[in-house]
Every structure is written in C-alpha cells, then in structure tokens.
Amino acid sequence: MDTSYPEPPAVEVAGLHRRYGPAGAAGFDAVRGLDLTVRRGELFALLGTNGAGKTSAMELIEGLTAPTAGLVRVLGLDPYRERAAVRPRIGIMLQEGGFPAELTVAETGRTWAGLTSGVRRADGTRAVDEALELVGLLDRRSVRIKQLSGGERRRLDLAMALLGRPEVLFLDEPSTGLDPEARAATWRLVRELRAQGTTVLLTTHYLEEAEALADRLAIMHRGRVVTTGTVSEVIAGRPARISFELPERCGPYESLGLPPLEAAHVTADGRRITVQTPRLQATLTELLGWAARHGIALAGLDARSASLEEAFLAIVAEADTTPALIGAGR
Numbered sequence: 516m517d518t519s520y521p522e523p524p525a526v527e528v529a530g531l532h533r534r535y536g537p538a539g540a541a542g543f544d545a546v547r548g549l550d551l552t553v554r555r556g557e558l559f560a561l562l563g564t565n566g567a568g569k570t571s572a573m574e575l576i577e578g579l580t581a582p583t584a585g586l587v588r589v590l591g592l593d594p595y596r597e598r599a600a601v602r603p604r605i606g607i608m609l610q611e612g613g614f615p616a617e618l619t620v621a622e623t624g625r626t627w628a629g630l631t632s633g634v635r636r637a638d639g640t641r642a643v644d645e646a647l648e649l650v651g652l653l654d655r656r657s658v659r660i661k662q663l664s665g666g667e668r669r670r671l672d673l674a675m676a677l678l679g680r681p682e683v684l685f686l687d688e689p690s691t692g693l694d695p696e697a698r699a700a701t702w703r704l705v706r707e708l709r710a711q712g713t714t715v716l717l718t719t720h721y722l723e724e725a726e727a728l729a730d731r732l733a734i735m736h737r738g739r740v741v742t743t744g745t746v747s748e749v750i751a752g753r754p755a756r757i758s759f760e761l762p763e764r765c766g767p768y769e770s771l772g773l774p775p776l777e778a779a780h781v782t783a784d785g786r787r788i789t790v791q792t793p794r795l796q797a798t799l800t801e802l803l804g805w806a807a808r809h810g811i812a813l814a815g816l817d818a819r820s821a822s823l824e825e826a827f828l829a830i831v832a833e834a835d836t837t838p839a840l841i842g843a844g845r
C-alpha cells in the first residue's frame with residue numbers, strides 16, 4: 516500500500532483578504548478574495564495595476580503579517596503561525612532592504628544570515644560570500660552600504676534573499692532600478708535558480724520580464740486575480756495587429772477597395788492603416804496579395820501577434836466593466 520501523500524504546492528492561497536484600518540468606510544480592503552497556486556519548481560509572476568494589492572498579498576504569503584481572512588500555505592505550512600519552520604526554507608527580497616548605512620556588505624550579510632535564513636553560524640561567511648558571488652558583489656564585500664549605487668543595493672537585496680539557498684524565493688520587483696546589463700544578469704541568475712529547482716514567485720511591473728521568465732502568471736486588479744495561465748494562454752484569443760502606410764497616390768483608404776479581410780477590424784489614421792485580426796497569417800496573405808495585384812508598396816509594414824502588454828491592458832479594461840469587480844474600488 517502506498518502511504519505517501521502528494522507533495523503540497525510551494526504556495527497555496529485561497530479566499531485571502533487583507534484589510535487596512537477599521538471596519539466600515541474608514542478602512543480599505545487591499546486584497547479581496549485572492550486564490551493562487553504556485554507549483555514546486557515553477558517561476559510564477561504576479562502582475563497588476565498600481566495599487567492592485569500585489570505587495571499586500573506578498574506580505575501575507577511571506578508570513579510577515581496575518582491575513583484578515585483566508586488561507587495561506589507555503590510548502591504546506593502556515594507562514595505566519597509556523598514562521599520558525601517556514602522562514603529558513605524561504606528567501607525574501609523586499610522592495611527596500613533598508614540595511615544600516617554604516618555596515619559593510621559582508622557585515623550586512625552575516626547579520627542577515629543570523630537573523631533570517633537557515634544558515635548555521637559556522638557557515639555564515641561562506642554562505643554570504645556564495646550569495647554575493649551569485650549577484651556579482653563579492654568584490655564589494657568591504658564597502659559600506661551607504662557607498663553602494665542604487666543598482667548595487669538592489670543586488671544586495673537579492674543576495675540576502677539567496678542566503679542558505681532557499682526552496683522558495685519571493686522577489687518583489689527584482690529588477691527595478693537596474694541598468695539593462697544588471698537586469699540581464701539578474702534574469703540569468705533567476706533562470707539558473709529555477710533550473711536548479713528553486714520555486715520563484717515574483718512581482719513585476721515589467722511585462723517583458725514576465726514574458727521572459729515566467730512559467731505561469733496571474734494578473735491582479737483591485738485585490739483579486741482576474742487572469743491566470745501561461746503567457747501564451749493569457750495572450751491567446753487577443754487580436755494580432757498589422758499596420759502599414761499607403762502611398763500618396765492611393766487616395767483615401769475608403770476608396771481603395773481593400774479585400775474583405777474576414778473577422779478583421781480596420782482603422783485609418785490618415786495614410787496609416789491598422790488591421791486587428793484573430794487570423795494573422797490569413798489576413799496578412801490576403802493583404803499582401805491585394806497589394807501585389809494593385810502594385811501598391813506598403814510602407815513601414817509591421818505584423819505582430821498580440822503582446823502581453825496588449826493582453827494585460829485589455830484584461831484590466833474588461834475587469835473594470837465586470838459587475839463583480841465594479842464597486843471594488845475605494
């Protein structure tokens with residue numbers, strides 16, 4: 516008889532609520548019934564509009580505060596009530612580490628290792644150096660925090676989250692304030708950690724970051740998840756876009772006799788034509804055939820599938836007209 520139980524997911528959230536302030540009109544519900552599952556070994560991105568409640572939700576999942584209502588489990592445990600068991604197994608990169616300005620990078624690392632991670636005291640220096648090396652800060656170990664650049668502080672925040680090689684890593688806007696090179700290095704590191712089996716839950720405002728890194732993502736709006744899935748699932752069904760400019764000799768768009776372009780939506784802004792279509796290849800073929808037959812050169816021709824950004828904007832706009840979410844503002 517198999518007596519083994521299935522491994523619990525890395526993160527499980529159900530019906531989660533977080534209220535700031537008192538009951539009634541004076542208070543505010545920042546998280547209003549959040550449901551989320553992050554599987555082991557997955558890289559999951561939590562996206563959302565400003566004020567959607569991402570940080571408020573992350574703090575509950577990290578066990579930094581107790582929920583007003585609902586369930587949070589990290590590695591099968593309650594991160595708030597069972598903090599002592601959960602904390603050594605997770606790494607948290609806060610939005611602002613806020614480490615004491617006078618401490619050196621190495622001193623900060625040793626202090627932080629003792630406070631938060633599962634690193635044994637005797638292994639402290641080695642673990643700190645390992646984490647600093649991962650983020651490219653080992654040669655800055657004797658520099659005081661106040662002398663670090665903004666980007667270096669962000670990398671230090673990440674190094675502190677990596678101490679003790681956590682099973683689950685929480686990254687709150689990990690690449691904010693980083694230059695393109697440091698951002699690329701952070702993405703490489705996050706991918707490597709994931710490849711080694713670390714589960715990563717990150718929040719980001721950069722949709723290209725989610726597109727580049729995430730196995731799955733959720734979009735939060737007004738305290739709830741409005742969409743979840745892989746990047747392709749979230750984008751699926753959103754129209755692709757073709758745009759081009761007509762030559763002057765063509766006259767106004769209306770008189771051109773464009774082909775019917777089944778299921779497409781055509782708009783004209785002067786000579787610039789934009790075609791939205793759910794059938795990119797078929798519509799493009801029809802258009803190019805038409806242009807060839809009439810000897811028309813389509814200047815600046817651009818054809819692309821929907822981006823995550825377009826999907827994000829459309830999903831949020833749709834949520835704003837969904838009865839269940841209207842009135843969920845302040």
Ligand SMILES: Nc1ncnc2c1ncn2[C@@H]1O[C@H](COP(=O)(O)OP(=O)(O)OP(=O)(O)O)[C@@H](O)[C@H]1O
Pocket residue numbers: 535536543545563564565566567568569570571572
């Ligand atoms: N301590 C607090 N007291 C009252 N309201 C708060 C508090 N902290 C956050 N809020 C409100 O809760 C809502 C959610 O904030 P939160 O910071 O969780 O959102 P977010 O999705 O992380 O936003 P952003 O993308 O702008 O960082 C916002 O409207 C914010 O003003």
